[in-house]
Amino acid sequence: MxxxxxxxxxxxxxxxxxxxxxxxxxxxxxxxxxxxxxxxxxxxxxxxxxxxxxxxxxxxxxxxxxxxxxxxxxxxxxxxxxxxxxxxxxxxxxxxxxLAIVLLVLVILLSAAYVWFKHRHDPPKAEDYRKVAFNADEKKLDDDSLVPLDSISVDLKNCLDNRFNDVLEKDKFRYFCKINQDRVLVLLKIEDIKKIKADDRHKLIPIIEKCLNNIDGLAGKEVYIGVEGKWNMILTSSPMKEDLDGSFADEDILYPFYDTSKTVQMDSVIIKSKRK
Ligand SMILES: [Zn+2]
Known part of the structure; x- marks a missing residue:
């Protein structure tokens, strides 16, 4: 060259x-x-x-x-x-x-120092409080100290155990349920989800919904469901939107569960569909 x-x-x-x-x-x-x-x-x-x-x-x-x-x-x-x-x-x-190179490097360093100096007391960027709350709850799926389960989880487990007896192992399921005003959040972790083909996994949602319908105290509540595989969310479902990709589902869909306002604002939810 x-x-x-x-x-x-x-x-x-x-x-x-x-x-x-x-x-x-x-x-x-x-x-x-x-x-x-x-x-x-x-x-x-x-x-x-x-x-x-x-x-x-x-x-x-x-x-x-x-x-x-x-x-x-x-x-x-x-x-x-x-x-x-x-x-x-x-x-x-x-x-x-x-000399020009030295000056250029100096200018870059000084600019970086100036930007740092100017913003050194800025508060950290505000994060969506709903995302923070969701991540905290999602972690609880792996928290063994939360046994025994809450009453909704116990009822849901009893219902699902009978349904999946021969397909998925009962003890590979983890549950977390929460109620916020007129909403109920159900997070499920199924570690051996790979036993079900990705294309078929969406069938889990109606099964879970059916079980929830039979649980006392949940009548009329908006249902938010997140199903996690071993590593990440694979299915998410809310009254407004669902992502039934089966491999990588968008967890943003579940954030409105945490909204503090009484009415769930649909347009406040950013939804990136990962389905093709
Ligand atoms: Zn000469």
Whole structure:
């Protein structure tokens, strides 16, 4: 690959007349002008940083260019004296690319520091309180300290145990139920859900609903159901929306259960359907 990185050079400002020196090529006296060339690294022709200097002399009589290696001792001395009086400094622009990079890094660092400083006392972003509540309840599915189960869970378990006796193992079920005003939330974890094909898993929801219908005290309540597999929600169902994907269900559907307002606002629910 052709990559435009390398060195370039430019003649520096001051020239030095090498008086009383003979040209090593043609032997003429007082015909030599010394000069300094500055080298620099470049990237895409933008100078990055200096890469040293080279001395040379040019004879006005024979037009030869003599590089530093071929200087006579007199030329070396004369060059030294002349350049001490009038030194050729490395021009600023030979290192401007590097300087620009340093400045850019500084600007980025300062901006980051400024943003951090400005926002250091900001409160953390408000999270949907319903999501927080849901996540806390979802965790309880794995909490063994919650045994014995609440009364709804016990009734539901009795009902489901009879239904799935030969398909799923009873002791692989975990239950969590909660009531909020006129709503009931049922979370179920079925660790060996893989025994049922993903396409068939949606059939669990009507079975659970049927069981709930027969439980005292739940009549007329809005039912929110979440069924979890080993790792994640696989089915969610609410009065407004359901996600019966069977593999990855959207838990947002269950958030309205936690709404503090009396009426469940449908348009406050963000629903991303994962079904194709
Ligand atoms: Zn010459």
């Amino acid at each position: 052709f990559f435009l990185f390398g060195t370039n050079k430019s003649k520096l400002k001051h020239k030095y007349f090498l008086k009383n020196c003979k040209c090593p090529v043609c032997g003429q006296l007082n015909t030599l002008d010394g000069s300094v060339t500055g080298r620099y690294f470049h990237l895409f022709f933008i100078p990055l940083f200096p890469a040293g200097k080279e001395k040379s002399a040019k004879c006005s009589h024979c037009n030869s260019t003599i590089n530093e290696k071929s200087f006579t001792p007199e030329m070396k001395q004369e060059f030294m004296i002349a350049s001490a009086e009038n030194p050729n400094k490395t021009p600023f622009w030979h290192g401007c690319g590097c």
